[in-house]
Amino acid sequence: MSEEIKETMADFEDEINASFVKFREGDRIKGTVVAVDEEEVLMDLQSFSQGVIPSGEYSDDPDFHAMDEIKVGDVLSVIVLYEDEMGRTVLSLKQAKELESWESLTAALADRRVYEVRVKQVVPSGVVAYVEGIRGFIPASQLALSYVEEDELERYVGKMVKVRVITADEEANKLVLSAKEVAKEEVAKAHEAKLDALQKGYITEGTITRIESYGCFVEFGDELTGLVHISQICNKFLKSPKEVVSLGMKVKVKVLSVEDGKIRLSMKEAEDIAPEVEEAVKEEETSMEYTDEEATTSLAGLLKGIQLD
Numbered sequence: 001m002s003e004e005i006k007e008t009m010a011d012f013e014d015e016i017n018a019s020f021v022k023f024r025e026g027d028r029i030k031g032t033v034v035a036v037d038e039e040e041v042l043m044d045l046q047s048f049s050q051g052v053i054p055s056g057e058y059s060d061d062p063d064f065h066a067m068d069e070i071k072v073g074d075v076l077s078v079i080v081l082y083e084d085e086m087g088r089t090v091l092s093l094k095q096a097k098e099l100e101s102w103e104s105l106t107a108a109l110a111d112r113r114v115y116e117v118r119v120k121q122v123v124p125s126g127v128v129a130y131v132e133g134i135r136g137f138i139p140a141s142q143l144a145l146s147y148v149e150e151d152e153l154e155r156y157v158g159k160m161v162k163v164r165v166i167t168a169d170e171e172a173n174k175l176v177l178s179a180k181e182v183a184k185e186e187v188a189k190a191h192e193a194k195l196d197a198l199q200k201g202y203i204t205e206g207t208i209t210r211i212e213s214y215g216c217f218v219e220f221g222d223e224l225t226g227l228v229h230i231s232q233i234c235n236k237f238l239k240s241p242k243e244v245v246s247l248g249m250k251v252k253v254k255v256l257s258v259e260d261g262k263i264r265l266s267m268k269e270a271e272d273i274a275p276e277v278e279e280a281v282k283e284e285e286t287s288m289e290y291t292d293e294e295a296t297t298s299l300a301g302l303l304k305g306i307q308l309d
Contacts, residue, residue, distance in 0.1 A: 023045075023047070023049070023080045023083075023089050024080065025080055025081065025082060026079065026080060027079070027080040028077065028078075028079055028080075028096060029045065029077075029078060029080060030075055030076065030077050030078070031043035031044055031045040031046075031051045031075070031076060031078060031091070032044045032073065032074070032075050032076075033070055033071065033072050033073060033074045033075075033076060034072060035072065036066055036067060036070050036071070036072060037066065037067070038055060038065070038066055039054075039055050040052050040053060040054050040055060041053040041058075041066055041070055041093070043076065043078070043091065045089060047089070049083065049087060049088060049089045050088045050089070051078070051088065051089045051091050052084070052088045052089070052090055052091065053076075053078065053090075053091045053092065053093050054090065057081070057090075057091065057092040057093055057094050057095070058093055058094060059093070059094050059097065059133050060094060060130070060133060060134070060135055061130045061133050062120065063118075063120075063130075064133070076093060076096075077096045077097075077100065078091040078092060078093050078095075078096045079091065079092045079095040079096045094133070097132070097133045098133065098134065100132075101131075101132035101133055101134050102134070102168070102170040104132055105131065105132065105134060105165055105168040105175060106168050106170070108164075108165045108168070109165045109166070109167075109168045112164060113164070113165070114162050114163070114164055114182055115131050115162070115163050115164075115165075115177075116160055116161070116162050116163075117129040117130065117131055117136070117160070117161060117163055117177070118130075118158065118159070118160050118161075119138070119156045119157050119158065119159050119160075119161060120157070121157060122153045122154055122156075122157060123137070125139060125140055125150075126138050126139040126140050126142075126143065126153070127140075127143065127153055127156055127157070129161070129163065129177060131163070131165070131175065131177065134175050135175065136163075136165075136175040136176065136177045137174075137175065137176050137177065138161075138163065138176075138177045138178070138179060139176070139178075140153060141180070142166070142176075142177070142178040142179060142180045142181070143156060143179050143180065144179060144180060144183065145180060145183050145184065145187070161179045162179060162182040162183075162186075163177040163178060163179045163182060164177065164178050164181045164182050165177060166178045166181065191223075191224075191261075192261075194221065194222060194223075194224055195224075195258050195261060195263070198224070198255055198258050198263065199255065200255055200257060200258075201254065201255060202254070202255040203252060203253070203254045203255075203270050204220050204221060204252070204253060204255075205220065205251070205252050205253070206218040206219055206220030206221075206226075206250070206251060206265075207219050207220070207248060207249070207250055207251075208245055208246065208247055208248065208249045208251060209225065209247070210247075211241050211242060211245065211246075211247060212241075213230075213240065213241075214229065214230055215227050215228050215229040215230045215232070215233070215241060216228050216241045216245050218251060218253050218265055220253060224263065225263070226253065226255070226262075226263030226264060226265040227262070227263070227264060227265060228251075228253060228265045228266060228267050229264070232256070232264075232265065232266040232267060232268055232269065233245065233267050233268060234267065234268050235268055251267055251270075252267065252270040253265040253266065253267055253270055254266045254267075254269045254270045256269070
């Protein structure tokens with residue numbers, strides 16, 4: 001008998017032996033899809049027993065549709081449930097996906113992976129979204145940068161949000177997601193980009209939003225805020241910034257430096273001091289002149305009434 005015939009018989013023997021494989025409940029196996037409809041999916045398990053996935057074992061995701069998600073020829077990983085009265089091996093795609101998903105979600109927790117999910121429904125204190133077929137909970141406190149009130153949760157249903165896994169407990173079947181963490185990170189990155197774009201010497205107009213004893217804070221551009229030290233407000237010694245500036249005042253500022261996320265600004269080094277500040281400085285100086293004149297006049301009057309021998 002030739003070597004080629006021996007190899008063919010050996011291959012044939014392997015196929016026969018494989019066809020008699022008896023699957024056990026809980027086995028994780030793979031098969032090829034041969035037919036798909038919304039009620040069941042039929043699979044070739046390379047066995048005398050045909051595999052079948054009933055619709056209830058597709059997925060926990062209510063938006064999952066077999067006709068859209070599964071195609072003939074797909075190789076799927078499934079879990080063996082039992083053998084039905086027709087001798088078919090009943091399988092669960094859902095359970096196999098859950099095992100794979102929890103492995104993936106646990107890894108996502110460690111590497112801070114970001115998912116984009118659709119909010120499905122409102123539940124007490126938050127909303128529900130599915131990640132890799134697993135039901136996840138987004139607390140109201142983690143849905144946006146600021147806390148979302150209970151009566152506002154409904155407006156998030158159907159919306160796509162970016163989330164990060166903050167709890168992945170397969171044993172407790174608990175998946176908690178956070179959109180707030182992703183939003184905070186995006187805001188921080190956007191702010192960092194704005195700071196990187198700022199050039200020393202850049203002159204712009206802003207609004208005074210806060211006044212302290214050591215200076216004032218000016219908001220300018222796209223939600224950027226910098227400090228104008230009291231020595232950089234004007235060319236005049238000030239005991240308090242409030243002598244010449246006030247909340248809400250529009251002022252021109254010049255960027256002195258951007259270090260460690262902090263912006264140092266100057267009003268006096270801007271091309272022109274804002275008219276309001278200039279006027280305030282003039283009024284202060286004029287007031288001091290009047291005070292000096294009044295003091296001089298008053299002293300002259302007193303001396304005039306005194307006769308010296």
